[in-house]
Amino acid sequence: MVKKIPETLFWKDNVLLLLNQLELPYKVTYKECKNYKDVINAIKVMIVRGAPAIGVAAAYGMLLAGIKSAGLSSSAKLVFMKKAANDLISSRPTAVNLKWAVEKMMKVVEQSLKLNPENYISILYESATDIYNEDILTNMKMSEFGARLLKKDSVVITHCNAGALATAGYGTALGMIRTAYKNGKIKNVFVDETRPYLQGARLTAWELQQEKIPYTLITDNMAGYMMKTEKVDAVIVGADRIAMNGDVANKVGTYSLSILAKYHKIPFYVVAPSSTVDFATLYGIKIKIEERSADEVLKINGRSIAPKDTQVRYPGFDITPASNITMIITEKGVYKPNKISILKKVK
Numbered sequence: 117m118v119k120k121i122p123e124t125l126f127w128k129d130n131v132l133l134l135l136n137q138l139e140l141p142y143k144v145t146y147k148e149c150k151n152y153k154d155v156i157n158a159i160k161v162m163i164v165r166g167a168p169a170i171g172v173a174a175a176y177g178m179l180l181a182g183i184k185s186a187g188l189s190s191s192a193k194l195v196f197m198k199k200a201a202n203d204l205i206s207s208r209p210t211a212v213n214l215k216w217a218v219e220k221m222m223k224v225v226e227q228s229l230k231l232n233p234e235n236y237i238s239i240l241y242e243s244a245t246d247i248y249n250e251d252i253l254t255n256m257k258m259s260e261f262g263a264r265l266l267k268k269d270s271v272v273i274t275h276c277n278a279g280a281l282a283t284a285g286y287g288t289a290l291g292m293i294r295t296a297y298k299n300g301k302i303k304n305v306f307v308d309e310t311r312p313y314l315q316g317a318r319l320t321a322w323e324l325q326q327e328k329i330p331y332t333l334i335t336d337n338m339a340g341y342m343m344k345t346e347k348v349d350a351v352i353v354g355a356d357r358i359a360m361n362g363d364v365a366n367k368v369g370t371y372s373l374s375i376l377a378k379y380h381k382i383p384f385y386v387v388a389p390s391s392t393v394d395f396a397t398l399y400g401i402k403i404k405i406e407e408r409s410a411d412e413v414l415k416i417n418g419r420s421i422a423p424k425d426t427q428v429r430y431p432g433f434d435i436t437p438a439s440n441i442t443m444i445i446t447e448k449g450v451y452k453p454n455k456i457s458i459l460k461k462v463k
């Protein structure tokens with residue numbers, strides 16, 4: 117099942133290999149990262165993307181930094197690793213999984229330098245690999261919970277790509293759709309193309325096609341009409357950061373979709389690991405929204421689509437208010453958005 121989609125990332129002979137998502141769906145190629153700075157660049161240009169996947173990639177980025185720092189004294193190692201951690205965290209600002217994974221690795225760095233310095237690299241390797249493996253298990257668990265919420269032969273809409281490609285494997289929103297399909301609960305998936313980076317058209321459509329799950333590609337502005345004229349049973353999306361009050365940051369366009377779903381009385385599900393919940397952020401409005409290069413809006417496949425010197429706004433994400441979300445599905449259970457802060461206490 118997971119194996120039909122090429123691995124999003126893997127570690128081999130001290131190199132992190134990232135499936136180059138800029139080349140999909142046309143070519144399956146891997147980008148080699150031999151240095152943590154290669155990982156930073158790959159995250160920035162979106163060779164690897166999707167909140168959990170960039171978290172896992174950054175964990176291996178910390179391992180690469182650890183290897184680079186091997187010859188330094190303990191105190192110099194610590195300084196080097198703190199700088200690497202900060203640089204990795206700031207490579208993309210909205211997805212909190214990045215910060216979560218890097219901070220987890222930084223704790224391991226501090227502990228191993230204190231207690232077990234001779235096994236520093238192997239301890240970092242084990243920790244990055246645990247983060248990788250946990251991500252896949254977590255996705256499968258939440259997908260199981262989520263699939264239970266759908267009825268037989270459902271028609272659903274998804275936005276962006278929250279699939280195997282956005283995680284270490286299996287996916288969050290698309291993971292739920294995969295499990296539901298296996299259980300006879302999916303008749304068709306409407307895939308928003310997701311302008312401007314086209315994660316829906318390029319990545320989600322490709323994943324669904326690989327697994328022979330029926331789908332129909334629509335442009336983002338068709339979702340309302342589909343809801344009005346066709347039977348749509350649920351909207352299922354991922355998340356980049358969830359605030360304590362249940363507001364959700366996700367790919368720009370998610371907010372509009374949530375309003376459409378509310379108007380048409382269609383359940384709106386957010387599927388995300390508990391590492392996407394940001395216990396330090398009380399409200400969605402406090403979440404930093406990434407602004408990306410105008411070129412991604414002005415060009416399609418390298419070709420300009422607007423007059424020269426056109427001014428552009430390009431927030432990469434938006435905030436969906438808790439009041440527009442029916443349920444948030446995590447590996448620890450299914451929660452009403454305004455109850456998500458409970459996760460702080462759930463082991």
Ligand code: MRU
Nearest residue numbers: 165166167278282288354355367
């Ligand atoms: O800019 P991207 O492609 O990294 O944005 C991805 C999304 O918005 C996903 O929905 C989110 O990260 C969840 S991925 C499981």
